[in-house]
Amino acid sequence: MLATTIHAPFDVRLSEVPDPTIDQPTDAIVRIVAGCICGSDLWSYRGENNITAGQRIGHEHVGVVEAVGSAVRTVKPGDFVVTPFMISDGSCPNCQAGMHSVCKNGGFVSNLPADGGQGQFARVPQADGTLVATPEMPDRSLIPSLLTLSDVMGTGWHAAVSARVRPGHTVVVVGDGAVGLSGVLAAARMGAEKVVALSRHEPRQRIAREFGATHVIAERGDAAEAAVLELTDGVGADAVLECVGTGQSMATAFAVARPGAMVGFVGVPHGVDVPIRTMFSKNVGLAGGVAPVRAYLPELMADVLSGAINPGLVFDQELPLADVAEGYQSMHERRAIKTLLWP
Amino acid sequence: MLATTIHAPFDVRLSEVPDPTIDQPTDAIVRIVAGCICGSDLWSYRGENNITAGQRIGHEHVGVVEAVGSAVRTVKPGDFVVTPFMISDGSCPNCQAGMHSVCKNGGFVSNLPADGGQGQFARVPQADGTLVATPEMPDRSLIPSLLTLSDVMGTGWHAAVSARVRPGHTVVVVGDGAVGLSGVLAAARMGAEKVVALSRHEPRQRIAREFGATHVIAERGDAAEAAVLELTDGVGADAVLECVGTGQSMATAFAVARPGAMVGFVGVPHGVDVPIRTMFSKNVGLAGGVAPVRAYLPELMADVLSGAINPGLVFDQELPLADVAEGYQSMHERRAIKTLLWP
Numbered sequence: 118m119l120a121t122t123i124h125a126p127f128d129v130r131l132s133e134v135p136d137p138t139i140d141q142p143t144d145a146i147v148r149i150v151a152g153c154i155c156g157s158d159l160w161s162y163r164g165e166n167n168i169t170a171g172q173r174i175g176h177e178h179v180g181v182v183e184a185v186g187s188a189v190r191t192v193k194p195g196d197f198v199v200t201p202f203m204i205s206d207g208s209c210p211n212c213q214a215g216m217h218s219v220c221k222n223g224g225f226v227s228n229l230p231a232d233g234g235q236g237q238f239a240r241v242p243q244a245d246g247t248l249v250a251t252p253e254m255p256d257r258s259l260i261p262s263l264l265t266l267s268d269v270m271g272t273g274w275h276a277a278v279s280a281r282v283r284p285g286h287t288v289v290v291v292g293d294g295a296v297g298l299s300g301v302l303a304a305a306r307m308g309a310e311k312v313v314a315l316s317r318h319e320p321r322q323r324i325a326r327e328f329g330a331t332h333v334i335a336e337r338g339d340a341a342e343a344a345v346l347e348l349t350d351g352v353g354a355d356a357v358l359e360c361v362g363t364g365q366s367m368a369t370a371f372a373v374a375r376p377g378a379m380v381g382f383v384g385v386p387h388g389v390d391v392p393i394r395t396m397f398s399k400n401v402g403l404a405g406g407v408a409p410v411r412a413y414l415p416e417l418m419a420d421v422l423s424g425a426i427n428p429g430l431v432f433d434q435e436l437p438l439a440d441v442a443e444g445y446q447s448m449h450e451r452r453a454i455k456t457l458l459w460p
Numbered sequence: 461m462l463a464t465t466i467h468a469p470f471d472v473r474l475s476e477v478p479d480p481t482i483d484q485p486t487d488a489i490v491r492i493v494a495g496c497i498c499g500s501d502l503w504s505y506r507g508e509n510n511i512t513a514g515q516r517i518g519h520e521h522v523g524v525v526e527a528v529g530s531a532v533r534t535v536k537p538g539d540f541v542v543t544p545f546m547i548s549d550g551s552c553p554n555c556q557a558g559m560h561s562v563c564k565n566g567g568f569v570s571n572l573p574a575d576g577g578q579g580q581f582a583r584v585p586q587a588d589g590t591l592v593a594t595p596e597m598p599d600r601s602l603i604p605s606l607l608t609l610s611d612v613m614g615t616g617w618h619a620a621v622s623a624r625v626r627p628g629h630t631v632v633v634v635g636d637g638a639v640g641l642s643g644v645l646a647a648a649r650m651g652a653e654k655v656v657a658l659s660r661h662e663p664r665q666r667i668a669r670e671f672g673a674t675h676v677i678a679e680r681g682d683a684a685e686a687a688v689l690e691l692t693d694g695v696g697a698d699a700v701l702e703c704v705g706t707g708q709s710m711a712t713a714f715a716v717a718r719p720g721a722m723v724g725f726v727g728v729p730h731g732v733d734v735p736i737r738t739m740f741s742k743n744v745g746l747a748g749g750v751a752p753v754r755a756y757l758p759e760l761m762a763d764v765l766s767g768a769i770n771p772g773l774v775f776d777q778e779l780p781l782a783d784v785a786e787g788y789q790s791m792h793e794r795r796a797i798k799t800l801l802w803p
Contacts, residue, residue, distance in 0.1 A: 210695045211719045216743055219719035279745065352553045376554045376562035379747065382740070391734035391746075397725070400559055402622065402747025404722065406740040 120236025121441050123174045126164030129445050131438060137232050137240035142188035145244035147180040147198060151264050152234030152458045153432065154444050156294050157385055162445050165387065176202040176226045177267040178234025179260060189244045196250040199418065200234065200241055201410045202226060202268045207246030217411035235441055237460045249414040251422065261429025261457055262421045265299065269455070270417060270428040271410025272383045273299025273360065277307055279405035280356035280381030284308030287349055289373050292360030293321040295431040295455040296383060298328055300358040302428055305329025313348065315341055321454060324430050338369065345373040354378060364388045374401040381405045432457040463579025464784050466517045469507030472788050474781060480575050480583035485531035488587035490523040490541060494607050495577030495801045496775070497787050499637045500728055505788050508730065519545040519569045520610040521577025522603060532587045539593040542761065543577065543584055544753045545569060545611045550589030560754035577610070578784055580803045592757040594765065604772025604800055605764045608642065612798070613760060613771040614753025615726045616642025616703065620650055622748035623699035623724030627651030630692055632716045635703030636664040638774040638798040639726060641671055643701040645771055648672025656691065658684055664797060667773050681712065688716040697721060707731045717744045724748045775800040
């Protein structure tokens, strides 16, 4: 089959790789209907994460089950499924506590002998714990939104859960990538009264507003902080979603948080120094991490199928899988927010 | 009047200082019935915090109101009051949100032109917002427990609130000082099923058990981590109270926390590097800070007066105020857990 491989910084290719097979009785093989490129794939693309030349890349997909191992009970060939980017067995103590992203028998698909989503097929381990099937074959128009549930929408939701967004809150979202935009949608869906998106890019601002942002602040750094304080009578935000993972974004998140607030963080931290003395003096907490998107999938899938949310709007580029290299390049150059790949 | 002053590391004295006066209509003058020495006073005593030679020190007391300014409505001369270590007006947006320790018109008593508790009298600013009176004059036997509500018991409670302790939880408390022991009591009072105290000092272990610790672990570092994991079937604690503030104590706190847990921290951070990558991969959050003890005072005062809790057990030394220097020395040398001073 064909799948995406990375060979060096800025060098991704569609390559011929072995077809996946059922290796364990808990495996499933999924024929990929749609995959996509994640902002976190760009860390490897840019050479900021170590890679092994020729390794597979990608971790988000939806598809149709082709085959299942003998132990699989909850999905069957023909089911349309969403595959979370973290494999989980659903039964370990961490899964039972809703922390599927720290499953004792799972892990990140790219670190396992599994397959990511930028290809034609994928072997999915722990199929019963990991995969969630739709009740029936979804209309093609719903596929982008369902695809976001494999990562970005669940990750934005986790930022909002971690920041303990409540109805009536003023919520600031730092980061206008697909995850940040999903965080805007999550905060609005949870009943936040004011949702403030920090974004200086007009196409992203527009999606933020479609997702429920009541305010958009184009400033950065001190000016962004001042703008949030002005919006909140000098108090700061009740909850802050940090959806980037850099030192600057984390500093902004803490600066705009009101005393007693939580910062929910989901951006993979790169060069972040946590301002512990500020946390202490302002009583601002920090929670989050690798999102247990599997935990949120049933609720978010119902919202997508009912039309209550339309997170698929984050895809502003759709390409055939053969053009995956162009997909990476356009996301790297910020010409695209997020790129969907049709195999 | 007489009050405690600090002149250099290891040099505290009882000195003649001006009597406090009503400077603002919102002030009260309190005749101190009991004061005490805080573990955080030891940072200055040891020369680890900067001081100005001759400055006042101390921030915990209970007493009887002597006089009030013209604007004070909620306390009157003759009332027995607990004075939180942070002044708060009770009406600013932070106070209204329960974050009295970040009051926009208050602050730490030692940083304000106010008086701490290691003296004969204290001027208390923002008396209406800050002071909480008992319904009647308490029995002398209750005074130590009431005194803990000015700081350590409220601070231990805040650690447990920040760590989101729930009934049935397994809670680990890092730190066996007065705050850590108060954290044990808080976790037990909140319904934790297992309360694990990390302590290698027999007198502190005994108080921890009296406060509801179900397990005491004398090991430190990796061995302590292993012991907690063994106790929790390899999963870790549901909530961790970090009541020290050093790099080592914070590292232990994160090491014993289960995925999805919160670390509640109340030890003033000194040399702490927050392990952001561990937080991210394990989804362990961090919250806490300067405790809003005023927010917890009504509930905790009712618990003390009813006998439901007896946090005054943390005082294992009582001295006349004249012996304040011996009080500091014995706490510094860990001969005393916490020293009560009778003026």
